[in-house]
Amino acid sequence: MIPLGLLSAGENGEIVEIMLGKGEGVSGAGQDKTSVRVEEMGLRIGKNVEMLTNGGNTILLRVDEARIALARRMAMKIMVRR
Amino acid sequence: MSTQLKYKEEEETAGSAPATARTITVAVAGNPNSGKSTLINAIAGTRLHVGNWAGVTVEKKEALFEFGGRKIRLVDLPGTYSLSPYSQEEIVARDYLVHERPDLIVNVVDATNLERNLYLTVQIMELGIPVVMALNIYDEAQEKGYRIDVKGIEEMLGIAVVPTSATKKTGLDELLSRALAVADSPTGSAPRKLNYGEDVETAVDYVAEALERNYPSLLERYPKRWLLLKIMEQDSQVLEKVNLADQGFLDEALHHLKRAHGEDIESIMADVRYSLASGLTREILEKPELRQTELTEKIDRIVLNRFLGIPIFMLAMWLLFKLTFDLSAPYGDWLRAMTEGPFKRWASAILTPLGAPDWTVSLVNDGVIAGVGSVIVFVPVIFAMMFFITFLEGSGYMARAAFVMDRTMHSIGLHGKSFIPMLLGFGCNVPGIYATRTLENPKDKVLTALLVPLMSCGARLPVYVLFVGIFFPNNSGTVIWSLYIIGILLAVFMGLIFKRTLFRGEAPMFIMELPPYRMPSFSSLCVHTWEKGKHFLFKAGTYIFAVSVLVWFLLNLPWGVEHKRDSYLGQAGAAVAPIFQPVGFGTWEAASSLITGVIAKEIVVGTMGEIYAPKHGEEKKEIPTLKEDLKEIVTSFGEASVKAMKTLLYLPQPEEKEEDQGGLKLAIGGAFTPLTAYAFMVFVLLYMPCVVAIAAMRQEFGTWKWAAVGLLYQTALAWGAALIVYQGGRLLGLGG
Numbered sequence: 001m002i003p004l005g006l007l008s009a010g011e012n013g014e015i016v017e018i019m020l021g022k023g024e025g026v027s028g029a030g031q032d033k034t035s036v037r038v039e040e041m042g043l044r045i046g047k048n049v050e051m052l053t054n055g056g057n058t059i060l061l062r063v064d065e066a067r068i069a070l071a072r073r074m075a076m077k078i079m080v081r082r
Numbered sequence: 083m084s085t086q087l088k089y090k091e092e093e094e095t096a097g098s099a100p101a102t103a104r105t106i107t108v109a110v111a112g113n114p115n116s117g118k119s120t121l122i123n124a125i126a127g128t129r130l131h132v133g134n135w136a137g138v139t140v141e142k143k144e145a146l147f148e149f150g151g152r153k154i155r156l157v158d159l160p161g162t163y164s165l166s167p168y169s170q171e172e173i174v175a176r177d178y179l180v181h182e183r184p185d186l187i188v189n190v191v192d193a194t195n196l197e198r199n200l201y202l203t204v205q206i207m208e209l210g211i212p213v214v215m216a217l218n219i220y221d222e223a224q225e226k227g228y229r230i231d232v233k234g235i236e237e238m239l240g241i242a243v244v245p246t247s248a249t250k251k252t253g254l255d256e257l258l259s260r261a262l263a264v265a266d267s268p269t270g271s272a273p274r275k276l277n278y279g280e281d282v283e284t285a286v287d288y289v290a291e292a293l294e295r296n297y298p299s300l301l302e303r304y305p306k307r308w309l310l311l312k313i314m315e316q317d318s319q320v321l322e323k324v325n326l327a328d329q330g331f332l333d334e335a336l337h338h339l340k341r342a343h344g345e346d347i348e349s350i351m352a353d354v355r356y357s358l359a360s361g362l363t364r365e366i367l368e369k370p371e372l373r374q375t376e377l378t379e380k381i382d383r384i385v386l387n388r389f390l391g392i393p394i395f396m397l398a399m400w401l402l403f404k405l406t407f408d409l410s411a412p413y414g415d416w417l418r419a420m421t422e423g424p425f426k427r428w429a430s431a432i433l434t435p436l437g438a439p440d441w442t443v444s445l446v447n448d449g450v451i452a453g454v455g456s457v458i459v460f461v462p463v464i465f466a467m468m469f470f471i472t473f474l475e476g477s478g479y480m481a482r483a484a485f486v487m488d489r490t491m492h493s494i495g496l497h498g499k500s501f502i503p504m505l506l507g508f509g510c511n512v513p514g515i516y517a518t519r520t521l522e523n524p525k526d527k528v529l530t531a532l533l534v535p536l537m538s539c540g541a542r543l544p545v546y547v548l549f550v551g552i553f554f555p556n557n558s559g560t561v562i563w564s565l566y567i568i569g570i571l572l573a574v575f576m577g578l579i580f581k582r583t584l585f586r587g588e589a590p591m592f593i594m595e596l597p598p599y600r601m602p603s604f605s606s607l608c609v610h611t612w613e614k615g616k617h618f619l620f621k622a623g624t625y626i627f628a629v630s631v632l633v634w635f636l637l638n639l640p641w642g643v644e645h646k647r648d649s650y651l652g653q654a655g656a657a658v659a660p661i662f663q664p665v666g667f668g669t670w671e672a673a674s675s676l677i678t679g680v681i682a683k684e685i686v687v688g689t690m691g692e693i694y695a696p697k698h699g700e701e702k703k704e705i706p707t708l709k710e711d712l713k714e715i716v717t718s719f720g721e722a723s724v725k726a727m728k729t730l731l732y733l734p735q736p737e738e739k740e741e742d743q744g745g746l747k748l749a750i751g752g753a754f755t756p757l758t759a760y761a762f763m764v765f766v767l768l769y770m771p772c773v774v775a776i777a778a779m780r781q782e783f784g785t786w787k788w789a790a791v792g793l794l795y796q797t798a799l800a801w802g803a804a805l806i807v808y809q810g811g812r813l814l815g816l817g818g
Contacts, residue, residue, distance in 0.1 A: 036352065037593060040163040042198040044356060052379065055388040058488040058498065058592055065194040065226075066115075067382070069485045071497070071592040 002082065005059060005075035007051040013080030015047045020077050041068055043078065105146075105153040106265045107182075111175060111206055112190030113199050114161035115597040117218045121190055121248035122158050123606060125258065149258045157184060163198070165205045167319045179209055180304060186265045188257070190216045193223035193230060193245070196367055200359035203239070207273040210305045213241045214261045220245035220253070227370035234366040240274030249600070275307060278354045281339050286310050288335035296331075300324055315351050378598040382482070391486040398479065403566075406466045407559065412722035413462035414547070419718060421455030424711040431708075441638070448692055449634030454627050455691070461619065463547070464509075464540040469611040471509050476602030476610070480505065481594065488592055494577025495585060497592040500530040504573070507537030508566070511771060514539075515778040529577070529585050531779055532792050535771040536573040538566045541684040545766045548687050552747050553756040561760070565767050572768065572799065584791075629681050633689050646693060651677075665765065665801060666758035666808035676765070682772045694749035761808040768800035 007013050020035040042063045043049065053060040057072045112118040126145035143158040159178060160171035167173050179187065189206050191199040206213055215235065223230060235243045242260045246253035277283065289310050293301055300309065304324075312320040314336065321329075336347060343350045385394055429446045474480045480502060488498030499521055507514030514534040518527045546565060550558040636651035646652050647670055655674030662668040662676075671693050679686035754762065770793045771779075779789040 036166060036168060036348070039352060039356070040166070040198075040201070041593060041595065042195070052382065053386050056489050057492060058485060060382070060386060060485070060596065062379075064197060065192075066198065067378070067596040067598075069488075069498075069592065069594050069596055071488075074593065 001079050003076045004049070004051075004061075004078040004080045005054070005072050007054065007080065007082070009051050009054050011082065012048060012050045013082050015043060015045050015049060015078060016081050017079040018043070018045060018077070019079065020074060038070075038074065038078075042066060043068065043070075049080070105155050106186065106262065107155045107157065107184040108186045108188055108261060108265075109157045109159055109179060109182075109184035110188045110190060111159045111179070111202070112161060112216075112218075113163055113192060113195070113202060115595060116161065116190045116192040116195075116199060117248045118161055118190040119158065120606070121216060121218060121246065121254075122156060123609070124248045124251050125254050126156055150262055152262055154258070154262075157182075162202065164202055167317060173319070179206075179211065180308065183305075184211060186261055187211050187213045188216055188261060189213050190218050193217050193220045193228065194226065196230070197360050197363040200362055201356055204276060204355045204358050207239065207241070207276060208305070208308045208311055210272050210307055212264045212267075213239075213273045214257065214264055215239075215241055215243040216253075216257050217243055217245045218248055221247040221250055226374070229368040231366040235362070238362055238365065239276075249603075276358055278351075278358075281342055282351070282354055285314060285335045285339045289314055289331070292331035292335070296328070297324070297326065311351065315348050376598070378478075381599055382596070385479075385482055386485060392490075395483055395486050398474070398483075402467070402470045402474070403563065404559075406463065406470055407562075409726050410462035410466040412725040413719075416718050416722040417458060417461065418455075420715060421451055421458065424715060425451050425455065427711070428708070444638075445631070445634050449630050450627065454630055454688065461615075463543055465611060465615045467540055468509055468615045469607060471506070472607050472610045473602060474505075476600065476607060478597045478599045481596045484594065485596060494533075494574050495581035496526060496530060496577065499592065499594055500526055503530050503534055504537050507534040507539060509540055511535045511537065511539045511775045512778045515775060515782060518782065525585050528783060528788050529580055531782060532580065532788065532795075533573045533577055535775055535792060535796060536569045536576065536768065538569045538767055539683075541682055541772065542767055544684045544687045546763055548690075548747075549750070549754070549759045549763055552751045553754065553759045565763055568764060568803070569767055572803065576795070576799070629678060629685050630688055630692065633678055633685075633692050637692055651689075651693075661801075662765075664809070665804035666761045667754065667765075669753060671753060672762060676769070679766065680770060680773065682774065683766060686766060690750065691746050694746050694753075757808060757811040760811070761804040764807050765800045765804040768796055768803055770797045770800075 001016055002013075004013060004015070018035060018038065020038060043061075047063060050062040051059065052062050052067065059070055059072055059075050061068045061070060061075075110118055110122055122143075122145065126147050145156040145158075147154055147156075157178070159175040162169070162172045162175050165172055165176040165179075167176070178184075187206055187209070189203050191203060203213070203215065217230065217232065217235075220230075230245075232243050232245060235241075242264055244253050244257040244260050246257055248254075278286070286307075290301075290306075293310070293313070309320070309324075313324070313326075313332070316332070339350065340347070384390060426447045429451060430443055433443045433446060474483070483505060484498040484501045486498075487501045491498050491501055500518075503514045503517040503521075505514075506517050511534050514537065515531045518530045518534070521527045521530060542565075543562075546562045547558075550561050554561045633651060636654075637646050637649045639650050640648075647656065651674045652670050654677060655670035655672075658677065659668045659670050659673040662673055667673075671690070674693060675686045675689040678689040750759075770776075771789075776789045776793065779792060780786055783789075
């Protein structure tokens with residue numbers, strides 16, 4: 001089990017845990033919920049993702065046929081199994 | 083719920099009218115990038131905005147048309163991933179569905195991303211409004227080798243499903259026929275109530291009983307199942323609206339659920355809905371074993387490359403500006419020749435024989451035609467720029483620009499998504515400010531909106547083009563480019579300052595979807611270019627027309643004023659002028675233009691046109707006839723087109739003779755030096771946002787506070803920057 005952010009380009013992984021707490025990372029109104037947003041975009045436990053681009057502070061993933069760009073800080077809190 | 087629908091029908095059909103006379107309201111809902119806007123365009127052929135990045139349809143757009151002898155009103159809802167109340171789009175979409183209660187929802191689903199799209203479908207079905215699913219991008223799904231059991235979806239969800247391809251315009255008629263059939267079906271073909279599992283359903287029943295006992299009226303006001311679920315989830319927005327006096331029953335209802343699944347009801351519900359969506363996907367979708375690498379991924383490998391990303395982005399921007407100016411300049415010149423020549427002659431020719439007094443002729447010629455005309459000249463530039471920006475949006479590159487720029491944006495406390503409003507700001511600041519609503523975090527929104535006006539919008543171009551044409555004819559492109567860069571650098575600078583003062587805290591998290599690359603169709607490009615550019619035309623027709631007339635009066639009152647400096651506007655300008663002394667343009671003419679430019683920056687040019695308008699009476703010797711004029715207009719338009727094409731293809735062009743520069747250019751050439759002209763352009767770039775942008779900020783944030791902050795800091799920044807340019811330039815011996 002490694003953080004999603006450590007997969008290198010071309011590698012696949014299955015999401016096993018999302019450690020983004022509610023409200024984590026997104027400051028402000030208290031209604032913003034990173035974890036909810038992440039899951040709505042299709043990043044959920046059990047989902048297979050492919051790392052497309054990993055470099056810099058934003059990574060690019062493929063989830064089904066969608067390409068999701070994600071902050072590295074968030075990707076480090078999503079655990080995957082290779 | 084049924085009473086709700088009946089009530090609505092009665093209202094709309096006025097009791098006895100046959101059902102066929104009724105307009106059917108169809109709301110179109112779906113994920114961002116599900117092809118929803120394209121689908122609506124293909125169906126209604128109306129001018130809806132088509133774009134590719136998340137949340138492009140923030141405004142509610144409608145289309146009214148007839149199909150099968152029935153009137154249909156299509157309402158385009160913002161693209162959302164869910165109906166939770168976390169972003170403005172979601173709130174807009176769900177408020178519409180709950181309160182306006184359309185007759186039918188067309189749920190546009192991306193067939194290549196079924197699971198995520200079905201998650202929204204599940205939520206839409208909670209509303210109890212009849213649903214027809216447009217299984218869109220079906221052609222691509224088939225090309226990928228997906229096998230989708232359409233009948234299976236229909237059976238499991240109890241809704242009609244029609245495979246469509248918005249880009250190929252297939253399945254659209256069937257979609258509408260099915261929609262009509264569903265809307266007309268007497269039994270009210272509400273979607274099936276999906277089973278959320280025993281634990282949840284028990285809790286729902288408990289809440290239902292409690293509400294029926296204590297708040298029966300609530301259940302009639304809202305879609306029942308939706309209301310029950312929202313109350314259970316303790317959706318803050320809903321709880322606030324329904325205002326339950328006693329929420330004690332909730333604890334009891336949720337007791338078992340929480341003990342079995344954990345404290346967080348919202349997550350439990352999200353899980354339940356998502357497992358329905360993914361369970362359904364497993365049942366009906368068969369994917370091929372091997373997945374092919376797509377073209378989009380291949381392009382992305384280059385475009386998003388760590389080292390190539392930013393250079394490619396810069397190149398794209400450079401091309402954008404180059405194409406814009408090369409293509410539009412000849413047409414701008416053509417329009418200028420029109421307004422300065424034939425139009426004024428015609429106005430005099432019509433007005434003088436009618437016995438119009440001299441002052442009326444002057445109002446029309448020096449006021450309206452000079453003022454509006456000098457701005458209309460820039461219509462080609464603005465439309466060309468809008469066209470290329472639309473192309474970037476439609477092709478999917480705009481979202482990549484956000485991705486590539488994310489690192490840079492981080493340095494000023496924003497993430498890459500904020501880059502899109504800024505990029506739009508280059509077209510016009512107003513849509514840029516409105517686009518900040520796609521950002522989730524209120525802090526980001528305000529900070530982005532404050533920085534957007536530093537992006538040099540299309541309305542500032544007329545000022546640059548005019549001055550550059552006079553003072554920097556050989557480096558026009560570079561000088562204009564430098565102004566854009568100054569705006570960007572100062573945005574970075576102000577971002578850093580704001581980050582350390584008004585908006586302290588961590589840079590926010592970044593998550594966004596990058597749509598696949600698509601080639602936008604020429605017709606949709608034209609439609610959206612028009613959508614964006616028309617505001618400028620309307621501004622010219624209304625605001626700028628009115629201001630031109632006003633400026634003419636201010637310049638010619640008190641009545642019989644000899645010199646324009648003694649007019650009201652001249653006096654006001656003269657009063658303010660000393661402020662501009664240190665920055666190099668402390669003349670009443672410049673000050674007056676800047677005063678009127680607050681309405682809209684292009685008016686600076688219009689006012690100058692009026693102030694410096696050559697005294698008439700010095701008419702040309704021979705006046706061409708109407709026929710000659712018309713002929714000239716047509717031939718010169720043809721010449722302009724040839725020139726534009728030649729520039730585009732880099733064909734050599736005959737060296738241009740410097741024609742008579744026109745009175746305005748001569749007058750300005752005498753009043754400014756290259757240095758003061760540059761300082762003036764910098765000031766125009768930066769000084770307070772135009773009134774429309776200020777109004778937009780007021781509207782977006784519901785308070786004057788941020789508009790005022792923007793106004794103050796920008797004006798101070800403008801003065802400071804112009805001071806540095808002018809005094810610095812003098813120190814370097816560039817001449818004053």
